[in-house]
Amino acid sequence: MNGPQVGHDPLKIGHVIAVEGDTVEVQIGIEDLLLEYHGTTYRVGRLGTYVTIPLERCTLIGYVTRIGAAGELQPGPYPEAPTRITMSVQLLGTVRNDKFTRGVNEYPTLGDPVRLGVDEDFELIFGCFDELAAAGAGSHRKSFAMGRFAVDTDFEVKVLGKEFFAKHVAVMGNSGSGKSCTTAKIVHEALRLPHAQVVMFDMHGEYLSAFSGDDGRPLPNVTYLSDRNLVMPYWMLQYEEFEQLFLDTNNPINVNAQKIFLRAAFEKLKRAAAVDLGLVTEYTIDTPLYYAIEDLKTYADNMNEARFVLNTQNYAFARLPFRQLPTDEQEAMLLSRRMEFNKGNAEGEVPHATFFGKLLGMVNQLETRLNDRRYDFMLRPFEQAHRNADLSARFRREGTPGRLSRNVSMVMSQILGRTNPRRNLTIIDLSGLPFDVVDTTVAVLTRAIFDFNFWSPPEVRQPTLIVYEEAHNYLPRVAKPGRRTFSRDAVEKVAKEGRKYGVSAMVVSQRPSELSETVLSQCNSMVLMRMNNPDDQDYAARVVSDQFRSLINLLPSMRPGEGFIIGDAVLMPMRTLIDLPPRLPRSSDVDFFKMWSQGVPGGDPEQILDRWWRQDRSSARRNANGEREFTRATDPHQAPAFVPEPEILGGAARGADAVADASRPRSLSGAERKLADLAALLAEPPASE
Ligand SMILES: Nc1ncnc2c1ncn2[C@@H]1O[C@H](COP(=O)(O)OP(=O)(O)OP(=O)(O)O)[C@@H](O)[C@H]1O
Ligand SMILES: [Mg+2]
Missing domain, CATH: 3.40.50.300 (P-loop containing nucleotide triphosphate hydrolases)
Known part of the structure; x- marks a missing residue:
């Protein structure tokens, strides 16, 4: 860094005319705003360029944030150059004994020279930084x-x-x-x-392509999770998150009943896992404890129709022997199987004062989402885990509720790269997720990562x-x-x-x-x-x-x-x-012009409609020539219409594709699909208590 110069200073571009805080006003003293230095021509006053202000014991560094003209301008169509050009400079740091430090504690005053920042100045600044960056190097x-x-x-x-x-x-x-x-x-x-x-x-x-190899598959140290293979079990949701997703708010009269029901249901449904894990006094409706979502739906269906025998606490079940059971046994039945209530008035049955007829909207929301593939990552975690090679062998609906609750640790291990081999980046592709669940997904996983480290x-x-x-x-x-x-x-x-x-x-x-x-x-x-x-x-x-x-x-x-x-x-x-x-x-970015001039094959509308129904946004598969191919799926003997490409499923999921596809055949109608799902559920080994 050149110190204060006596006589002609080739880099001087002006002098200080005002100082206010860290901002310095400079009057430029060179006429055409061009400065020759060591064979290079610099344009003076460009925004974002740097200047130096040499003081007695140090030199200040600043950058140009404004440039303007003031003073008399000649009237007429061709005004002459303005008489005074000024610029504003934001002070950034100080060079003292050839060391650059951030911040300023000595200020210039009127008339101090201002010089253009050039290579030598940058060399010093970058040199100081390199020293800092290299400090303790070797380790x-x-x-x-x-x-x-x-x-x-x-x-x-x-x-x-x-x-x-x-x-x-x-x-x-x-x-x-x-x-x-x-x-x-x-x-x-x-x-x-x-x-x-x-x-x-x-x-x-967007990011898989930045972290994948030439074959489009994630790099070995990258886990790619999308709506096809991400597993985020619903019991990781806190109560309010669940409520926001499933409460039916169309009829305000029913909202309160649904809230009361959900709270009571969580309390009851999570109890088994809490007992298993010795958390009976600690657990709340927010604790991530396993319960079967099917039980929640069954319980809601039952309570929506629940009636009591007049003047008793006994449920008015259609089958008379059930009416006589103790309340806790009746409750257990309501939680686990679909019950029929006496709809007549034989013993003077009265509808449940809070829930009767008020839970249907919520039951429908639950059912709709249970049948929507895009929610599988959350609502059908065991089925979804088939598509996730890290989890497919272990994340199963087997064991006690306590054991199933512990499955969350597998999810966390995968997201935090504690896989074998270890992975450093997890891309969670939210593009295929329904928009209403993006917020919840980010919340649940962010909270899980924070809590994981908090308790580590x-x-x-x-x-x-x-x-x-x-x-x-x-x-x-x-x-x-x-x-x-x-x-x-x-x-x-x-x-x-x-x-x-x-x-x-x-x-x-x-x-x-x-x-x-x-x-x-x-x-x-x-x-x-x-x-x-x-x-x-x-x-x-x-x-x-x-x-x-x-x-x-x-x-x-x-x-x-x-x-x-x-x-x-x-x-x-x-x-x-x-x-x-x-x-x-x-x-x-879509290059409209290029695509309009070169043309795109365009999809088969029937296939696209099919994808729409199945909420499948994966790429079409490629044929032997590497072209994307749309295969008709109406013939059940034909291959599935859309084989998700590795780039869509991610490396972790490839091995499990066949299982996933078998569990939900692509060419089935909605009703057939439900039956197939049901069959798959029934075929699951029963949870061993
Ligand atoms: N560092 C860079 N050097 C040169 N060109 C770049 C650089 N970064 C981005 N670009 C160009 O700008 C384009 C847009 O970049 P990018 O997709 O990162 O923008 P973005 O800010 O993320 O946009 P969006 O808000 O739409 O997501 C790129 O396709 C590339 O051509
Ligand atoms: Mg972007």
């Missing part, structure tokens, strides 16, 4: 490369791993600004460490990064009317407390202004990419620290893949051309 890596310095691409921008990952990360920018590529690049860098642990919520199914002894705790793509969809700033925000609550908890327990969040969003402020304001590291929307800019300006606020003005000018990296992980805000990852996420 382990301290930093990773993000890309090239946009102002001078000779320099590589590195990021301190500890600071970056431990303090939550936000990647924000317009659609198409390069967030997904940046996210893939960051995760790719994390995966270079042998014990990295990343769980990714992928809204649009510190010496065995595995630091985990959770990536939330398109986070504004499920971490909203303002909740939709009538909707709870379970995932927001869970992620806010991670944002506030996760650091202590080794859980870090990375939120990726194109609409920061619609994103939870609590989550965003806890993000210490940010990658700010092109951002044009004023609401988003204002909001981003609110959540970044004062020092970086002026930088927001520069965001509309960024190119795709260009971002400001700010936070403790870098020495100063680094305008960076972010490197592309080795394999790109699948872009959701």
Whole structure:
């Protein structure tokens, strides 16, 4: 770094005319805004470029946030150059004894010279950072490369791993600004460490392509879970999450009855597992204890029709001997088998005051979802586990309720990569899930990961990064009317407390202004990419620290893949051309023009309708020529119409495809499918108590 110069200073571009906080106003003293230095011509005053201000004992570094003209302009169509050009500079750091440190504690005054930041300055700054990044080297890596310095691409921008990952990360920018590529690049860098642990919520199914081999299958250290093979048993849901999904709110008169029923039902249904596990006094309706969802439906069906014998506590069952049974035996029957009630008035039967006729909506919701393939991951976990190679051999409906409750540990082991061999990244592809369940899924799994680390002894705790793509969809700033925000609550908890327990969040969003402020304001590291929307800019300006606020003005000018990296992980805000990852996420952009000019084969409408009914969004299979193929499925002897490609099922699931397909033949009608499901259920070995 050149110290204060006497006489002509070739890099001097102006002098200080005002200082306000960390912002300095500079009057530019060179006429055509061009500066020749060591054979290179620099344009002075470009936004985002850097300047230095030499003081007595140190040199300040700042970047240009505004440039403008003031003074007399000549009237007429061809005004002469303005008489005074000024620019604003945001101070970022100080160089003292050839060491760069963040922040400023000595300020310039009027008339101090201002110089253009050039290679030598950057060399010093990047050199200091390299020293920091290499400190204690030999033991382990301290930093990773993000890309090239946009102002001078000779320099590589590195990021301190500890600071970056431990303090939550936000990647924000317009659609198409390069967030997904940046996210893939960051995760790719994390995966270079042998014990990295990343769980990714992928809204649009974009990331498998970034973490798969040439054959489209997930890399060996990647678990890919989608609606086809993710297992998240319904008993992991907390009471309110369950309530939100299954309560029928169409008729307000029935809502209360359903709530009372559900609470009472959970209390009763979870009791068996609680007894098994010795949790009788500890368990609540939120404790993730196994119960059979079929029993819940049976109980609801029964209570919806329940009647009592007049002036007694006895249920008025149609079969007279059942009426005489003690209440607890009657209750046990109601929980486990479909009962018939006397509909006449033989003994003066009275309908159940709270439940009678009020539970039908909820029963229908339950039934509809039990029959909807897209909910299998949650409501039919044992069947779904057939499609999941890690779980298929062990996650079975066998054993006591206590044993079945413990199955959750297998789910957690898979999500946290504790598989054999160990895996470092779990992609949870939410694109095939019904939208109403995305929020719940993110909430349940986030909470599970947090709780898992919270209850782990510190010496065995595995630091985990959770990536939330398109986070504004499920971490909203303002909740939709009538909707709870379970995932927001869970992620806010991670944002506030996760650091202590080794859980870090990375939120990726194109609409920061619609994103939870609590989550965003806890993000210490940010990658700010092109951002044009004023609401988003204002909001981003609110959540970044004062020092970086002026930088927001520069965001509309960024190119795709260009971002400001700010936070403790870098020495100063680094305008960076972010490197592309080795394999790109699948872009959701549709090239209309190309497809319209080259043509697409187009699907068979009957096949598409069939997929629609079956809620199957997997790819069509390829024929010998590698072309996607749509096979008619009307002939039962023919192969299933759509064989999910490995890219859809994921490596973990391939071995189990045949089992999955056998349990739910593709070409059956809805009614036949239900029968087949029933047969499969009956064929399951009975749970041994
Ligand atoms: N680092 C980069 N270098 C060069 N080009 C890039 C870079 N990152 C992204 N791009 C280009 O921008 C396009 C969009 O990138 P990407 O899909 O990551 O954007 P996005 O912000 O995630 O968009 P969306 O909000 O729609 O998901 C890419 O297809 C690529 O062509
Ligand atoms: Mg994206």
